Amino acid sequence: MGTKGKKKCETPCKDKFEPLTFEAKTPATMVLMLSSPEEDILVKACEAIHIFAEKGLETTKMCFLLGLGALEPLCQLITHINKLVRRNAFVALGTMANNNDDVRIALKKMDVIPSIIDKLSLEEDLVVHEFATLCLASLSMDFICKAQIFDNKGLPPLIQLLSSPDPDVKKNSLETIFNLVQDYEIRLAVHKLGGIPPLLDLLKSDFPVIQHLALKTLQNVSLDKDTCNTLMEKQGFEKLMDILSNTVGVCLCEFRDLHAEALQVVANCVRDSESLQLIHKVGGLTRLMEFVLTPNMPEIQCNAVKCITRVAQSSENRKLLHQQNVETVLVELLSVADISGKTAACQAVSAMSFHQDSKDRFRDLGGIFAVVQLLSNDSVVLREEATQALSNLTHSNRLNAFAVYEAEGHEILVQQLYGSRALTVANSAATLCNMAAHVVIRCSILSHGAIPALVEPLKSTDTQVLVNSTLCLAVLACEAEARAELQSAGGLHPLVNLLHTYQKEVLRSACMAINVCATDVPTALEMCKFGALEILQQINQSVNRRSRISKLAMSSLLNSNVSVKYSLTGHLAYTDVISDGFYDAGKVCMYVCVYVCVCVKKTEDDKQKDEAQPESATEKPWKMMEDVSLQLLVKRSKESIMLLRDEREKCAALARLVNEAMGGAVEMEKLHEFSWMMHHANLKFQLQSNVVPIGLINKGIYCHRALLFKCVADCIGMSCTLERGEYNRAWNEVLVFDRNPSRNERFSRPCRYIVDLMHQPGSLLAARTAAAEQYQTI
Template sequence: MGKKVKKESETPCKETLQFEPLPVEAKTPATVVLLLSCPEEDILVKACEAIHKFAEKGDENKVSLLGLGALEPLCQLITHTNKLIRRNAFMALGIMATNGDIKSALKKIDVIASIIDKLSLEEDIVVHEFATLCLASLSVDFVCKVKISDNKGLPPLIQLLSSPDPDVKKNSLEIIFNLVQDHQSRLALHELGGIPPLLELLKSDFPVIQHLALKTLQNVTTDTDTCNTFREEQGFEKLMDILSNMDFRDLHAETLQVVANCLSDSKSLQLIHKGGGLTRLMESVLTPNLPEIQSNAVKCIARVAQSSENRKLLHEQNVEKVLVELLSVADISVKTATCQAVSVMSFHLASKDSFRDLDGIPAVVQLLNNESLELKEAATQALSNLTHSNQLNAFAVYEAGGDEILVQQLYGSCRRTVSNSAATLGNMAGQEVIRCSILSHGAIQALVEPLQSTDTQVLINTTLCLSVLACDTEARAELQSAGGLHPLVNLLRSYHKEVLHHACLAINVCASDVNTVAEMCQFGALEMLQEINLSVNRRSRFSELAMISLLNFNLSVKYSLTSHLASTDIISDGFYDVGKARAGQRIQTLEELSKQPVNEHQQIIVVNTATGKNKKDDKQKNETQPESPTEKPWKMMDDVSLQLLVNKAKKFILPLSDEREQCAALARLVSEAMGGAVEMEKLHEFPWVLHLSELKFQLRSNVVPIGLISRGIYCHRALLFKCLADCIGMSCTLDRGEYSRAWNEVLLFNGNPSMNERSSQPCRYIVDLMHQPGRLLTANTPAAVQYQTI
């Protein structure tokens, strides 16, 4: 037997339990993403580093990693206890967050609190860089901004503005800029002491940081308290140092925006002025500089001049002299900005005079000839403000030949230029010599096209200008011949309150001639004004005034709508009574009514004295308007009977010296012509209805000449009395009541005129034309009321 061998122990030693290190070589991103869930720290460090490098290569790689599920494990690893893992995870996450798709995915993961937690100063500076990079991408979104604020992200971000790393500064500043778009964050930044570090960043060697700091300051200095702190920290002085340094000219535009904020508050402006800051600003404006800088400097002045207190202080600093000098600068942008500043400063009354005394007005007028549309707009706006309520400035524009150039601007393509030009011409036309000059340059014709604009300010200024220019017969005739009445009337359809008001005002001015009134009525002006005046929201004193003006030249419509003609409303040939119209009803013309077939409705009573002059006028009218081969021109029926009554009134009543006798005698003449006195009790027996029906049948027309009526009652007699009274110059009214009632009211003095016993005040009387013709009934007495009503 062989020697017995000792059996080995079945329990392994400790060394045999150890696993030899296995080098991992991942060839696909999917493998690396899987390694992000590995418990071994060395592998996590390498996996995060690999993902960072892969993501750096482009957006396609970033999106690929998102699809492989890398985002959530990375968000967990940024809170890892191992600093190296944390750093590499932040580097990967920060790079990935710059992609839009990943940014959207991150918004759904509650990661902002974890990122903010790692912004403490004890954390690695690389973590700061990529954590702020990630937040910078997210802070563009409103919801993310709210989360950053709610998680108290602003205090550590303000601390990081002093970081030694420029990337950390830049990222932190970008986040703060996004946050301070919100008012609460602006206040919080100030309370947390964010102004000094922002000012310190103006000295940065990196332009991107300087620009971001200025943009952030531009936002936060809109708050008064922040402005005060900014001033206490010598912020304004630091801004002026930038403006005076040509090496920083790329910062000047944004610097001036902050300057404007600092100066917009009148208290701040005064304090800065005491320290010489305003003088430095004026000097920088006039210093031969880059045009862009000068332009922005003038825009800054314009912004400062928005308040009346600031305009006063700028005026005391002779800002007008600076602006007038800049009007001669060659650069278009500087001139444009200067005109805009002149516009704003012109709200200060003393400044208007200063611009005129410094010969600034001719300089602005000359700019109207420039080809730049933007400059023309700014120049016309400046002239509009300069001439508003200032006749001396208006005359200065006229002397510089501005009225002719402004009329040409009305044909321009820029709506603001057209609007400003119309406003300026309207301001100037208050002086008769200037108005005549404006009209001689064809202003009326030029205003017709702007009347059809869709721009409300163009319409407002055009109608205002028209209201001033169309105050004589020739101008109104020119407007009519130029086709301007139709678009003017169409503006009554506008629901814009100011446009409607000014259109009514222009119509009121144009309603001073029979011809213009007739044409406006053809275009439906009366009907539209009726509708407007029935509307609670649209009616105004302007629409009522326009309506009255139109009715004063169309007494037939006036009487139909209002049932009243004043003593100053003189009836003439062509007047007709169509009866009381309903509110909003269109009143047909006499020609339209005459062409209708005979009907059972109320007759239309017409006035036509049929004088030789009328016949001659009709003949001339027919010669100027050739007869249509298919339709003969309508002609009103002659009324010889009415002419005989007029002759009688002139022969027998006009010579009477006493007004009462004239009134009574005319009443008796009217009564005799229309069937004589009728007792009140027998009024129902008076055959006036049958008589008028017979007349309509005989004439084959609904239109009946008043002289042919031999059986008339209240409404017919009152109309005839008014007609005859107007012919002989006797004053009376005509009023319509209900149920065919109408009456005339006269004003007469009591007492004997030959004995100088007249009372000082005249009395109102109603003239009885029916029952006791010639009787005068004192107004408002029971007898007068009985005469007026049933």
């Protein structure tokens, strides 16, 4: 049986299916249709996704679309060759991106931004522009996406689209640019790419949302000076004034919403005098004053005052504002009900207070009293700004300081030092410091407990608090009662601790306070117990930390303890007086264990204290013995030397007494035969102590005689120095008034002499001569 072959088709089939209508009822079907090769199906699928996304803006439905994988095909379809497919894909993608954070996060990972930017060309459909910019506006809130938009050259087409005929395209493009210009580099790029003119044109938009966005964007870009110059060139000030003056045909209520933003742009642009003069010419300053006093518009008032504050940052601008009588406006605003308005007014007063005439004007208008009243307000921020205003108003202005005093502001300022914010404490301390320069006010400040109130701020970690508190303390400590109160309040320890800081301003102010406090001997000794001398010594050995003030602080501390001063510096000046309890411990770096002490006379109080302290059976504290021999020498000197009138004779007579007490004259060549060391060793053995009273020494050389001469001279009212040299050398310098008759000099001149106490007792050797140098050195 034969096989049957297939019948061949004579002609191919030329018929086609008629278009079929598909109806998708589930999201899964819609997403599946996005992969169809048929353009009509793609158009309908994109449209269905858009409708579903628009109606189901709930997060769960958006996440459902994400889970079905809708984003990836949509991102591919926005580059489709078919315009309708491309448009519908953008509509769906833009709707999803604008309404869900998860969608935005997913798009960021898909690197879709270059494809979106590519469709911003002017040849593209307006609907594509609208939803492409909507996508970018949503994505541009993310930092990484901002960088991607900028790096893919998205800024130029976005600036172009600011002039689009479609308001939605303008709004979306503007919103994207606003998000981008938060970055400094992009802010500059907007200016370079010509973005200022179209931004200014949008101020005339019929849509308030676009005007708001334009003003907010201008606020950011106008922070750059070059951008401000371009604003001037493009009549930007006039356009801003149009908004502020309500000259554009838009209802007043809408303009009120724009005033705040417009004022902030103006504030950025009037920082230099040239810009201010321009705005003044078009009536800008007058309009600003009107806004400050506009009732029932607190936000606009506040922004107008902030604008004035910004203007007042330069001296030339302050002068112009003063000529416009801005002080009257600000003082009136200090009494409004709105807290933000008062706060802004205080800031403006602070700025204007750098102009001396304005300081006086504020006082004459009662502004200082008004600011003092604000110190009791419940608002922490307002109190902070009020203290700042008072600090500036009282700086270098005596009358303003008394105005605060008369308003009893110093009492409230002292209370502000307790538990307030750091800036409030710093400002309060600065104001009190300014006021305390006047004795009457200073005493009143102290009477209200300023010293205890300053102790806690000395422990602060805030630099300005520390600087202002220590400077205030330095002024208050001019009074003896303040120094005593600081010690009893426990303020000396935290003050000394500030010397450890490496902040120059804090260190400088702390040294100033220590310098003043050290004028009181008990206070100085207490600071020394806390290590002030050692720390200051380290500071003054440091190239980076030492200063004139740190050296002065150390000098003041040493002046209160001449024993330590002589040990560290080897020098006692004419004004340094040796008194009971002085020790010569030698150079501190030599760690000398032999101490020579001076004890002229114990008072009755000292004796009673010694008798009142019982000795322990196991521990007997060392007591300074009374130096009777020294007391007799001082008495003898007073009886004989004080009767002499000639200064030379007095010095010579005292030198001879010291020489006699210390073993007599010794020839230079026989100095090595003078057995003073054995004598000292015997004294230490007899006393069972390294501390040897100076009056017990019968054999002494340069260092012992110079110390005795200085001690007796100080006791009887003669002036001399004590200088330590090398190898046990020491000497005294005296000032003797000489007159040269040959020159017919009417007045005598003081001449410096070194007193010879060793070889030719009583001889005065002219300083810096060969004879003097021979006496001072080996």
